[in-house]
Amino acid sequence: MWSAVRVGAAARKLPRAAGTSLPPARRRQHSAPRRGLPIDAMPTPGDLPGTPSAARLHEYIDMRHRQLGPVFRDRIGPVSAVFVADPDEMRRTFGLEGKYPMHVLPEPWVHYNQLFGVKRGLFFMDGADWLKMRRLMNPLMLRTDQGDIFSSACQHVAESLVSKWKAGGTRVIGDLEAQLYKWSLDTVIAVLMGPLYETHAPKWNDEVEYLAHNIHKVFLETGNMSLISAKDAQEGQLPVWKRFITTVDASLNTARSLVLQMIPLSTGESGGLLKGMIECGMSEEDIIKVVIDFIIAAGDTTALSLQWTLYLLAENPLTQGHVAAELTQETDILQSALVRGVVREALRLYPVAPFLTRIMPESCVIGGYELPPKELVLLSLFTSGRNANNFPEPERFWPERWLRTSHSTNGSYKAVHNPHASMPFAMGARSCIGRKLAETQMITTLAAILRDFEIELLNTENIDMVLRMVAVPSIPLKIGLRPRTQTSL
Numbered sequence: 001m002w003s004a005v006r007v008g009a010a011a012r013k014l015p016r017a018a019g020t021s022l023p024p025a026r027r028r029q030h031s032a033p034r035r036g037l038p039i040d041a042m043p044t045p046g047d048l049p050g051t052p053s054a055a056r057l058h059e060y061i062d063m064r065h066r067q068l069g070p071v072f073r074d075r076i077g078p079v080s081a082v083f084v085a086d087p088d089e090m091r092r093t094f095g096l097e098g099k100y101p102m103h104v105l106p107e108p109w110v111h112y113n114q115l116f117g118v119k120r121g122l123f124f125m126d127g128a129d130w131l132k133m134r135r136l137m138n139p140l141m142l143r144t145d146q147g148d149i150f151s152s153a154c155q156h157v158a159e160s161l162v163s164k165w166k167a168g169g170t171r172v173i174g175d176l177e178a179q180l181y182k183w184s185l186d187t188v189i190a191v192l193m194g195p196l197y198e199t200h201a202p203k204w205n206d207e208v209e210y211l212a213h214n215i216h217k218v219f220l221e222t223g224n225m226s227l228i229s230a231k232d233a234q235e236g237q238l239p240v241w242k243r244f245i246t247t248v249d250a251s252l253n254t255a256r257s258l259v260l261q262m263i264p265l266s267t268g269e270s271g272g273l274l275k276g277m278i279e280c281g282m283s284e285e286d287i288i289k290v291v292i293d294f295i296i297a298a299g300d301t302t303a304l305s306l307q308w309t310l311y312l313l314a315e316n317p318l319t320q321g322h323v324a325a326e327l328t329q330e331t332d333i334l335q336s337a338l339v340r341g342v343v344r345e346a347l348r349l350y351p352v353a354p355f356l357t358r359i360m361p362e363s364c365v366i367g368g369y370e371l372p373p374k375e376l377v378l379l380s381l382f383t384s385g386r387n388a389n390n391f392p393e394p395e396r397f398w399p400e401r402w403l404r405t406s407h408s409t410n411g412s413y414k415a416v417h418n419p420h421a422s423m424p425f426a427m428g429a430r431s432c433i434g435r436k437l438a439e440t441q442m443i444t445t446l447a448a449i450l451r452d453f454e455i456e457l458l459n460t461e462n463i464d465m466v467l468r469m470v471a472v473p474s475i476p477l478k479i480g481l482r483p484r485t486q487t488s489l
């Protein structure tokens with residue numbers, strides 16, 4: 001996944017250029033669906049001033065979309081790519097991704113896997129092997145009746161976190177990011193173990209803490225290698241490569257050791273995810289590689305998304321009050337449209353993976369231009385999610401925009417022109433397999449926190465979004481906690 005967020009004030013003020021609509025060729029596609037303008041005719045920055053920086057790539061690309069329109073081509077380092085911010089063209093891209101969708105993998109990881117012969121899970125798999133594994137895992141992760149397993153595991157972990165804060169009289173959440181990485185991992189382990197989690201979790205606590213710490217470091221070190229090829233870093237034995245492999249080794253070994261301890265416990269009465277994987281005939285090695293990747297994929301994505309959600313709620317006390325009041329009335333919080341709206345809004349403004357990538361399998365037409373096979377397409381979620389054509393008042397955190405209109409017969413939302421302009425989990429066959437778990441986890445934990453606490457933002461400096469492989473706050477967030485009273489509702 002590539003990363004993402006916050007439009008700089010100067011970039012926001014740029015007028016949208018005349019080229020923001022798609023070229024006539026797109027409209028002609030009805031009569032000649034496969035023919036478009038030649039790719040060389042696609043807008044490019046040419047001599048326009050501006051240099052991309054790894055940490056602010058989303059701002060640079062956003063500026064380019066404003067100058068060049070919803071589809072343009074640019075070179076980022078050694079790579080040339082087509083950038084797309086039009087929601088309909090983004091959907092078309094997924095429609096053209098083929099049977100075995102291909103995405104870009106982080107180069108340091110690929111190099112590590114090749115160098116040490118490591119086999120990885122779904123995110124790294126390809127072709128028929130990927131499809132076979134995905135078909136086995138989809139029912140276990142995305143079926144609606146999985147909801148109960150997910151929700152009791154998420155609730156258990158959320159309540160433990162809040163109880164810890166209450167018991168410790170916490171007034172400011174110390175090292176929020178690290179605590180949320182641990183929370184993310186605890187949840188995945190609770191889902192894997194099902195009802196047996198409570199009995200076994202205490203003995204794994206130190207290992208999980210160590211793993212959370214290392215996964216966090218893996219993302220930091222991967223970000224540190226964004227300006228240098230991993231192969232060069234390895235061949236030169238640079239300190240950044242040495243630190244990277246130390247943390248990846250520690251993460252993979254600890255995750256493997258945990259999974260090996262969990263597998264033999266998951267055959268009896270336990271109703272966890274691991275039991276489902278064993279029962280559907282997966283080999284031990286397949287289980288290990290898929291589960292390790294779940295643990296790693298869940299760590300940063302959910303931890304950072306919840307962090308952004310807490311930030312937005314802390315910055316918007318009125319909305320926070322409405323959400324807290326809704327939570328006291330709603331019996332099934334997972335179905336609360338307002339709370340779901342909070343999560344959708346946070347992921348719209350701060351998509352942890354601000355660029356989705358696809359390598360197009362065949363020649364195809366995107367945005368009215370004909371792309372050759374193997375062309376790299378990057379979908380600019382940061383730009384599409386903050387475009388006023390898709391979301392009125394796009395910079396405003398406004399969860400109610402996702403409520404259905406009372407007169408709606410076609411499922412329209414109150415203040416959303418095009419819901420596909422925000423697709424934080426991607427779309428189609430290769431979209432996030434952890435989506436259901438991530439949503440359940442975030443909603444359940446928000447409910448647990450807001451029931452007991454009012455949260456406030458204690459940072460006095462401006463908080464920006466920067467890319468450290470994924471979208472992170474530019475400085476550590478300081479979130480204050482005050483016990484919630486009836487009068488504060």
Ligand code: HEM
Pocket residue numbers: 001103104122123124134188293294295297298301302305352353356357424425426427429430431432433434435437438
């Ligand atoms: C808010 C939280 C999350 C966000 C925003 C997110 C986002 C994404 C996105 C955008 C992709 C697709 C990448 C692509 O199309 O190339 C993806 C893939 C994936 N996600 Fe998530 N994710 C989240 C949570 C999780 C969790 C909790 C898990 C673990 C259970 C998980 C496991 C995976 C895996 C294994 C893939 C690869 C799927 C494949 O290639 O078939 N994600 N995620």
